[in-house]
Amino acid sequence: MYEFKYSSIIENDVNTVFDWHKRPMLLQRLTPPWENISIRSTNIPDNSFLLKNGQVSLCQKIAPFLKIPWKVKHKNYKENELFEDEMIYGPFKYWNHKHIFEELPNNRTRVTDLIHYEPFIKIKRIDSYIKNKLTLSFNYRHKITKNDLEHPLYNAKQETIMVAGSTGLIGSHLIPILSSFGFKIIRLRYNEKNKITFKESKEGVIDISWNPYSNKKLIFDELKNQNIKYLINLAGENILGYPSIRKKKAIIHSRVTSTQSLLNIIRNNKINIDCALHASATGIYKENNGSTITESSPKGDGFLARTTIEWEHEQNKFENIVNRNVNMRIGAVLSLKGGMLKNxxxxxxxxxxxxxxxASNYVSSISIEDLCRAIIFIINNKNISGPVNMVSPESTKLNNIFDLLNEQLNPILKISVPKKILSSFGKEIVDEMLFSNHNIIPDVLNKNLFKFKDENFKVSIQGMIF
Structure with missing residues (x-):
């Protein structure tokens, strides 16, 4: 039998820390992105919650065609002291994980993860590999725990937020964070069959099927009592992919139509939104030869710029029906699960x-964690409205990005890729996406004192396991 132990002191009282661990989507919040773990199902006893005798079925992808199932049961629940996870079946002969909470003076709490495990094969090299993976994983988990509990961006107090485009790269990371901060969540999920459904998941999230291309009025009687306060609009076709004429039309049509449909939902259901936040893009800006670009800088005239201008025109129609309307001009999002970095x-x-x-052009990026934290920061900051650059404080030149990746990943062979080869995939959109010279700064976030965790590309990738 082997043992692994990891402890941290959290600057918050034990009641708050323990209650935070009861949040219904906490497992998704704490799972490191490199572990590729998804939840298949949960079994929660009546009139109870997951940590109190519930069960979870998981699936861990460890290779392109290899997935390992887990099933875990929770037991020995003691309020403000302890709960355990014990493996029913999975990749180990035995696995038990104790979550221990110890009240300390001055409103502090020691959180300890104590794991006892036994692999099917006992080899020293395998045990070293497992302990190294566990150390990296729990370093990430405790970092997230400290961030959320010691520096709370918002205390939602069960305020309701509606999210469109919740299954994409940003939405998938954002939803567990919103749950972590106590929001009640309504997800508008695309349904091409044009069938409207309304149901509540075991995580307490309300899912509404939605087809923005439908002519239906999308009136939901169920929404009348939800007291929806915020809207986050992340809907739209992914701009990555071969830039065919059909793809370009889909990019424009999906963004404009989904935004128009959301506006009709808000109007038709007479929802009083305090703040609407819409995903926009830094591609709206004109190149500035490396000089800094702020929210007031001139707009460009390429395909992505024209698309984003048209997109924001539709978004700004919300100004007549909400107290605050925000255009989130998002840079390259850094995540192992999608976007620029994954490619x-x-x-x-x-x-x-x-x-x-x-490639000496500047690329303005942002880690997905900072992006989602910035979204909650904007919700809580009544002074912010209009365009907001969602990028890290420091841009990085594209050739330096590849230098940093080569340094981190230590490849055996390095190949120089001619620009002509990349331009063959569509010069206009490749030039705008990859070679545009945008040294963008988050002027609005900086002036409102938002604290970034990852200030540039280098810092963003340092905590990732590739």
Whole structure:
């Protein structure tokens, strides 16, 4: 039998810390993005909650075609002191995880994760590998715990927030964070069959099927008593992919139509929204030869700029029906689960690195954690409205990005990729997405004293396990 132990002191009282661990989507919030774990199902006893004798079925993807199922039961629940997870079946012969909470003086709490496990094969090298993975995982988990409990951006007090586009890259990360901060969540989920449904999940999230291309009025009697205070609009076709004429039309149509449909939902259901936040893009800006770009800088005239201008035109129609309307001009989102970073590291999986010494243009990016924290910060800050640059404080040149990836991932071979090859995929959109020179700063967030956890590309990838 092997033992693993990890402890942290949280600057918050034991009641608050323990209650936070009861949040229905906490497992999703605490799971490191590199672990590729998804929840298949939960079994919660009547009149109870997950930590009190509930069960969870998980699936862990460890290779492209290899998935490992887990089933875990919770037991020995003691309020403000302890709960345990014990494996029913999974990749270990035995697995028991104790979550221990100890009240300390001055409103502090010691949180300890104590794991006893026994692998099917006892080899020293395997045990070292497991302990290294556990150390990285629980370093991430305790970092998130401290961030959420020591520096709370918002105390939602069960305020209701409606999210469109919740299953995409940003939405999938954002929903557990919203749950962590106590929001009651309504997800508008795309349903191409044009069938409207309304149901509440075991995590306490209300799911509404939604087809923005439908002519139906989308009136939901169920929404009348929800007291929806905030709207987050993340809906729209992913801009990544081959830039065919059909793809370009889908990018424009999906963003404009979904925003128009959301406006009709708010109007038709007479919902009094305090703040509406819409995903926009930094592609709206004109290149500035490396000089800094703020929210008031000139707009561009390329495809992405024209699309974003049209998109924001529809978003700004919300100004007549909400107290605050925010255009979130989002840079390249850094996540292992999608977006720019996931695509850039594909050749590194084969130990092949990339060089682009000629690519001296600035790229403005933001870690997905900082992006989602900034969204909650904006909700809580009544002074913020209009365009907001959602980028880290420091942009990084594209050739330096590849240098940093080569340094972190240590490929066996480095290949210089000619610009002509990339431009063959569609010069206009490749130039705008990859080679546009945008040294963008988050002027509005800086002036309102938002504290970034990851100030640039280098810091953002340091905590990731590729």
């Amino acid at each position: 850039l590291i594909i050749p590194y999986k084969l130990r092949i690195g990339t060089k682009m010494d000629y």
